[in-house]
Amino acid sequence: MQIYQIPLVPGPVSVPEAVRAAYAIDYPSADLEEEFFALYDRCAQKLQSVLGASTQVTIQTGEGMLALWGALKSVVKPGDRVLAVATGLFGYGIGEMAQQLGATVEVVGFPFDAIADPQAVWEAAHRFRPKLVTAVHCETPSGTLNPLAELGQICREVDALFYVDFVASGGGAPVEVDRCAIDLGLLGSQKVLSLPPDLAMVTVSDRAWEVIAAVGYAGYDALAPWRTGPAHKYLPYTHNWGALAALEISLDRLLTEGLEQVYQRHATVAAACRHALTEMGVRLFPAQEAFNSPTVTAAYVPANWTWRDLDRALRAHGMAVGGNYGDLAGRVFRIGHMGSQADPALVARGMEVLRRVLS
C-alpha cells in the first residue's frame, strides 16, 4: 500500500494521529455502558454547536451516503412530491434517489459550473408545491458552494421540508442549520471531521420528526429509532464506540480552535490554492470565485495532459488528488483542502509538486 505524503483527495481525508488513537482502545459493549451514552450526548451537543443547530442531531454508524439515504427514506413515500435543486453530481443524484423511492420528482437543474439561483427555485417551489426540497451545500465534484438561507426561506413559504447535504462543508464553512431553516442536515465523518468513513450525522427538526413518524419507515438506516433511543439507552444496533470517541476529539479540536478561525483557515487555504493554480496557468472550474467552495477546489486538467498521466505523475511525487465522475471525468480534477487537509503548508507543498510536474 502506498502512503501519500501529500494527501489532497476531497474525502476521505487524512485522519490525524490524535483522532486515530481513539480507535486503538478496547472498548466495552456500547449497548450497556452509561459512559457510552454520555459520550453520544456530548457529541450530539458539540455537533449542534458546530452546525448552528438547536434541533436534535442523530449519530448513526455508516458514512455520508447512509445519512443521504436514511433521511430520504424516512420522510418520502411513493407518490410524494420532491423538488431536487441540482447544480452537480450529488444534487442530480439525490433527485434520482428520490425517484427510485417512488417519489414524483421535479429537478430545478443548473450547469455543474453554476450555483443555484433562488428565483428559479422560488418559481418551481410555488408551482410544484413539493413535500420536500433537496439541495447540496458543497458540490464536491464541482468544487462549488450553494446558497442555503434563501432556499430555506422558500421551503417555509411552501411548507416543504428542507433537506440539505452538507457532507463536504459542515465544519469547514458555516452551515447554520437554524438560520437557514434546514429540517434535515446531512453530514458524514470522512470529510471535514477527518475521521474514517464510520459515522452518519443528521440534524432533524421537529417538523421533520413529525413527518418521520407519519411515514413510519423501518430499516437499518431509518431515523425514527434515534429520536428517543439514545435517551432511553436503547439503540437499534451496537454502536461504534471508537468512532464516537474519535468524533469527540475531532469536534473538540474544531471548537478549541474556534469556528471563526476554522472557517478562516479553510477560506485562506482555498484562496491560496486558487491563486497558485491560476499562476501556473491551470484554469479553475468554475472561474467565478464567488461560486468556489472553501473545502475543495476543482480545476480543468491542463491542455497537453490526460487525467491519467497527470494523476500518475502526481502520485509518483507522493501526492494524491481527486479525479472526477460523469461529464467531468477526465476533464476536471480536484484538490481537497478540508479538515486535516486545510493546512497551508500541505497545500503549498502540493502546489509546488504540481508546478514541478507541469513545467
Ligand SMILES: *Cc1c(COP(=O)(O)O)cnc(C)c1O
Ligand atoms: C462525500 C460526499 C458524500 C458521501 O459520499 P461518499 O462517496 O460515500 O463519501 C455525499 N455528499 C457529498 C456532497 C459528498 O461530498
